[in-house]
Amino acid sequence: MPTVIESVSKLYGRISQLESQRLADHPMEREITLRAIRKGLSSASASGTGPKRIADIGGGPGKIAFALADEGHDVDLIDLTPELIRLAQTEQDQRRAAGNRPLLRSIAVGNALDKSALPEGAYDAVLLLGPLYHLLEESERATAVSHALELARPDGGLVFVAFVTIDAHLRDVAMRNPGKIVELKEFYSKYLIDGRYEKFEPGQEKPTVQSFHTRPDDVRAFFAKHFADSLQLVPSTSPILFSWWSCGQPRES
Template identity: 75%
Template structure:
C-alpha cells in the first residue's frame, strides 16, 4: 500500500510543537547534519539550497545564517506556519538573512522550484515516511533534478531500524512479544505502519540499515548519483544519549560534535549507534 501523504501531514500537525523543539533537545543530530552540509558546500555565501521536507526550518534558518540562499518546502501546513512565524519574527526584529521562500509542498511532486539551480538539495525528512521503494526513488529523483548538473549535492536522511528497536527495548520491551508477527515482518521490510492510540491515528514510517541504503542508491541511481559518504548524525550518542548536551554550553556541545564527527560518525562499526543516517551524494 502506498504512503498516505494526508496521514503524514496530519501526524505532523498533531506533533508540530514537539517537532519544533526536537533538534534543540538533540543537538548532536542538528550539529552533525549541519557540519556535513557545510563540509561539502564550503563557506561560500550565496550558494543555493533547497530544503525539501525541512519542517519548521531549524536547519534551513541555520544555513541561511551561514549565508546560504535557502528555499524551504514541507508537506505539513502546520510546520510551514511555524517556519513562517520565525521568518516574520526575524523580519520584525530586523534580523537577516531570511529564507528566500517558504512553501507547502510534497517531495513526491514537482516542488515549483527551478530545476538544475541548487548547489545542494536536502531530503532530511521525507524518506522517513515513504513506505514504498518507488516512492523513495521518486523523491530522490525530484531532488536530483533540482540539483546543479555535474556536482550538485543531495543529502538524504534515513531512520535506522536499530534505533527503533532500542526505543522499544527502553520503553516497552514486551512489545516485540505481543506484536511478534508485526515485528517479524518489520525486521524484513522496515515498514512501520501501525495505529498509535496516543496519537489518535496510524503512523506510517520507514526504517532501514546502512547496507540497504547503499543498495537503494546503487540499484536506482548508479548512473546519476555518486554516494560520497554515509554518516551517523549522532555518532555513538543515539537513543537520546545526547540529551544532556542540550543543557550544556556551546563550547561543550562543539567539543562533542568534533569528537563524534571526526572519530565516530562515519565509521562502519558505529553506524548501528545512529538514530538517523545521512547519505551525501553528488550529481554526476
C-alpha cells in the same frame, strides 16, 4: 500499501509543536546533520567557497534551514504539513521584525513526490532529510530522489538524504518500553523484514503513522540500483539517522 500522504501530514499537524522543539531537545542530531551538510558544501564538487543556494524539502519548521541561512546560505523551504510551514513562517516574521536576522528565500507547502515550483537545476544543494523515511514504497523513494536531482545543479550539485535505521528504532523501543517488542512479536517479526512501521487506530482504515526504516547496506543497494550512473555516495552516520550526501554527477572516489 503506498504511503497515505494525508496521514503523514495529519500526524505532523498533531505533533507540530513537539516537532518544532525536537532538534532543540536533541542538539546532537542537529549538529551532526549540520556538520555533514557543511562537509558536503565545502567539497570540491560544490561551486566555489561562497554562500550556496539550497532547497530544504520536507524541512518541517525550518530548524536546519534557518541555521543554514544564519551561515549565509540562500535557502528555500517546503514541507508537506501546513502547521509546520506556519511555524516556519512565524519565525521568518519574527526575524523580519527584528531586522537583523537572515531570512529564508521562500517558505511554502510542498510534497517531495510532486513536481515542485522550485526551479530545476538551480541548487547547489537539495536536502531530503525527512521525506524518505515516510515513504513506504521503493518507487516513491526513487521518485523523491529523482525530483531532488532535477533541482540540483547538473554539474555537481549535491543531494543530502537521511534514513532512519531499524537498529535506531529498536534501540529507542528498548530504552522506552522493552516489553513492547515481545507484546507485538508478530508485528516486529514482519518489521525486521520489510522495515514498515505502520499504526492503525481501532476502526480506522487509514494508518495514523507510516514510516519506513532500513539498514545501511539496503541504502547502498537502493542507490546502486536506481542512481549508480548519476550519484557518488559519501556516508555520514549518527545515532538516529543514516545520512548521505551525493553529487549530481559521478566523480572519482
